[in-house]
Amino acid sequence: MCRIFGSFSAGAARPDPGELAAVSARQRHGGPDEHDVLSGAGWSLGCDRLAVTDLRGGRQPYRLPHLPGIIAVLNGEIYNHRILRRELAARGHRFPDTCDGTLLPALYAEYGPAFAERLDGMFAVAVLDLRASPLLVLAVDPMGMKPIHYHRGTDGSFRFASEIPALLAFEGVRITPRADTLDTVLATRTSFSTQTALEGISVMPPGATAVVSPGQEPAVRRRPMQPATPSEADFATEDVLRREVRRLARADVPVCALTSGGLDSGLVTALAAEYARETGAPSLHTFHLTYQGKWPGSEHIHARAVARQARTVHHEVALDPGELGSLLTRATRHLGQPNADPIALSTYALFRAVREAGFTVALTGDGADELFGGYSRMREALEAPAGGDWATSYADALSAAPRMLREYLYTPTYRAYIAEEGSAADRIVRELRSARTDRLTAITSFETRWRLPAYHLRRVDHLSMAWAVEARMPFCQPSVAAHARGLSSAARRGKAALYGAGRELLPATVLNRPKQPFTLPVTAMLSPGSALLEPVRELLSPERLVRGGQVRPDRVQRLLARQLERPSDQDALALWALATHELWTEVVRGMAIPVGCAA
Structure with a gap:
């Protein structure tokens, strides 16, 4: 269980470390045990960790030595991680610890953006794929227990965080309350759908996966629900x-x-x-x-x-x-x-x-x-x-x-x-x-x-x-x-x-x-x-x-x-x-x- 955040753009500049520190600080209450962020040309991926599974292992962002071009962060719990780890080990993958999220780079390497369909739990995941054309893939659990809020700037830059206050710490994310927010609060008690109460800030719908290419609109799709059986x-x-x-x-x-x-x-x-x-x-x-x-x-x-x-x-x-x-x-x-x-x-x-x-x-x-x-x-x-x-x-x-x-x-x-x-x-x-x-x-x-x-x-x-x-x-x-x-x-x-x-x-x-x-x-x-x-x-x-x-x-x-x-x-x-x-x-x-x- 953690708080996650990151940015992705077509530019070659490395994100400002001070800005990333400000983002992390605004949601650190949810991840007081460990903090780390990785960044490169046009991207960043960070995590504030609350240690629940494998307290000594599981350092985020997750990277595996044999998959250096895939980096992942996780907020939540993957309850079927032991089963998945055995399946991935049988395919030749090796893991340094037993933390549930450590397997994410290997799972993505095997299944690409469809990796989330194999996860059982409550989760918000971000995977950065730097192997060829860079991609950022986001996924949330079927019920939406763990959120990802995101913002796409006018310059095509993409930023996300577990919490809106953290997202607002990114320079370029403006605070503009939606004009209809008061009516929404009185009519439904809170903001529904993928819109939030702030202009330009969206939230991933339950059971959705988003694929983000540099400078492009995110392609968001909802995964099929687990079928109801008699x-x-x-x-x-x-x-x-x-x-x-x-x-x-x-x-x-x-x-x-x-x-x-x-x-x-x-x-x-x-x-x-x-x-x-x-x-x-x-x-x-x-x-x-x-x-x-x-x-x-x-x-x-x-x-x-x-x-x-x-x-x-x-x-x-x-x-x-x-x-x-x-x-x-x-x-x-x-x-x-x-x-x-x-x-x-x-x-x-x-x-x-x-x-x-x-x-x-x-x-x-x-x-x-x-x-x-x-x-x-x-x-x-x-x-x-x-x-x-x-x-x-x-x-x-x-x-x-x-x-x-x-x-x-x-x-x-x-x-x-x-x-x-x-x-x-x-x-x-x-x-x-x-x-x-x-x-x-x-x-x-x-x-x-x-x-x-x-x-x-x-x-x-x-x-x-x-x-x-x-x-x-x-x-x-x-x-x-x-x-x-x-x-x-x-x-x-x-x-x-x-x-x-x-x-x-x-x-x-x-x-x-x-x-x-x-x-x-x-x-x-x-x-x-x-x-x-x-x-x-x-x-x-x-x-x-x-x-x-x-x-x-x-x-x-x-x-x-x-x-x-x-x-x-x-x-x-x-x-x-x-x-x-x-x-x-x-x-x-x-x-x-x-x-x-x-x-």
């Missing part, structure tokens, strides 16, 4: 998940699990604890975040029940709400893009506690809802009558502020701009309506292709790596995703298959409770005297909003007054989204590198 009986879901949890629970560093108190993380916790007992390993440690004081929606009782039944060493992290204002700024800086989910603060604080307790790998339950139909918006869309406009209702359920509220808040000029350019919500509706498949498949395909990687996985990746913790997600492994696609519609609705898998593993109180997301009680915290009210009020001051020119300050103030008088989840989330966008605008502009200065 499912076994529904109870086989437990076996598929058990196999992945056991595989991901192996590491050369301490491993723990995040336990929210819900079904998804509970299943991962129970299976990981089972594996620890069977292998004679130390008892599994579990972590749960709650807040000091009494707040609605606390799940700590359910998390304790899961931990008690699984026999884990349980850590209950009680966060002081007074710290949330400072956490908001830090989490926003690490995310690099606006994300309107209040869970970001909880996620950041939880991974901090994991790292401070001495753990480097954490198992999580992310991805289950998207694959197994767990969201209420999915149920409502499936129950909507034929011929009804279920797609528009579905898109509205994704928003931080419904369409009517957005239009009420916008200035006339901004409202007209969005009407002309189109909203991200409109694009989602068109995609759902145009799907040539059944409604459930259309929904899960959209959720896993676009929303899951952009909204959830990016948050987990950036905020775990902010504390040098590798988050592993069993539900996001290709075998689990393929298994879910092969289940009957009944088994995929409402996570029926997962509830079946949990009958013997989880307490009845957890199985029978209503679904509840792991989040921050933002409605209660935007109330008089609460820790978050003043930071949000300051971010939404009329003086700030007038400068932006996109929302009407008077109407935002009315919304805030209504929230204080009659608290509601809808108004609280809308205010939170407006505030996080405003803070992101401020934070990202502070990342500008003065022209001619690399640090």
Whole structure:
């Protein structure tokens, strides 16, 4: 697990070492164990390493003595590296250590840009091929767990990095927020598709490979998904998940699990604890975040029940709400893009506690809802009558502020701009309506292709790596995703298959409770005297909003007054989204590198 970066151009000049050092420094929190960069005429390749596999070996960038013209860097984990190493050794390749990424130059030498089709894991890989006509090949895992952000300059130069703040440290990468970003945040809570919130900066789509030639546009293609096979009986879901949890629970560093108190993380916790007992390993440690004081929606009782039944060493992290204002700024800086989910603060604080307790790998339950139909918006869309406009209702359920509220808040000029350019919500509706498949498949395909990687996985990746913790997600492994696609519609609705898998593993109180997301009680915290009210009020001051020119300050103030008088989840989330966008605008502009200065 690491942070990677690099540049590629048609020029003969060697990249500026000071500039590359500045790029590395901005994402070193995710790779504190080792730092190295190689460069040559028109290219650079660098890595900030978090050592998880073969702690003494695995120095990056990877090079093999018998393949001097191929250089590679890896962010993530390749779970089938032992199998691949044996296959490559049989073809005559030799390796200096047992680190998973060391085999990448040999794998590329054998298969070229198709090498990524043989990888099983979560990964973002960059391979530089200098043997003939120079090529840069980038690849990300099928679910998009590990990101690559990139920028192509007007001179044809190409730059990439794991995190946007690091990419912005390259000279020539300008900070220009997209005009439609505010609407995107309010309509979908974060930027979807291959676009980011900044002009000229793109992100690799899940399961994609990009081939870059000097001075040319990158040729990006999505690799074929692992095919869905006819499912076994529904109870086989437990076996598929058990196999992945056991595989991901192996590491050369301490491993723990995040336990929210819900079904998804509970299943991962129970299976990981089972594996620890069977292998004679130390008892599994579990972590749960709650807040000091009494707040609605606390799940700590359910998390304790899961931990008690699984026999884990349980850590209950009680966060002081007074710290949330400072956490908001830090989490926003690490995310690099606006994300309107209040869970970001909880996620950041939880991974901090994991790292401070001495753990480097954490198992999580992310991805289950998207694959197994767990969201209420999915149920409502499936129950909507034929011929009804279920797609528009579905898109509205994704928003931080419904369409009517957005239009009420916008200035006339901004409202007209969005009407002309189109909203991200409109694009989602068109995609759902145009799907040539059944409604459930259309929904899960959209959720896993676009929303899951952009909204959830990016948050987990950036905020775990902010504390040098590798988050592993069993539900996001290709075998689990393929298994879910092969289940009957009944088994995929409402996570029926997962509830079946949990009958013997989880307490009845957890199985029978209503679904509840792991989040921050933002409605209660935007109330008089609460820790978050003043930071949000300051971010939404009329003086700030007038400068932006996109929302009407008077109407935002009315919304805030209504929230204080009659608290509601809808108004609280809308205010939170407006505030996080405003803070992101401020934070990202502070990342500008003065022209001619690399640090």
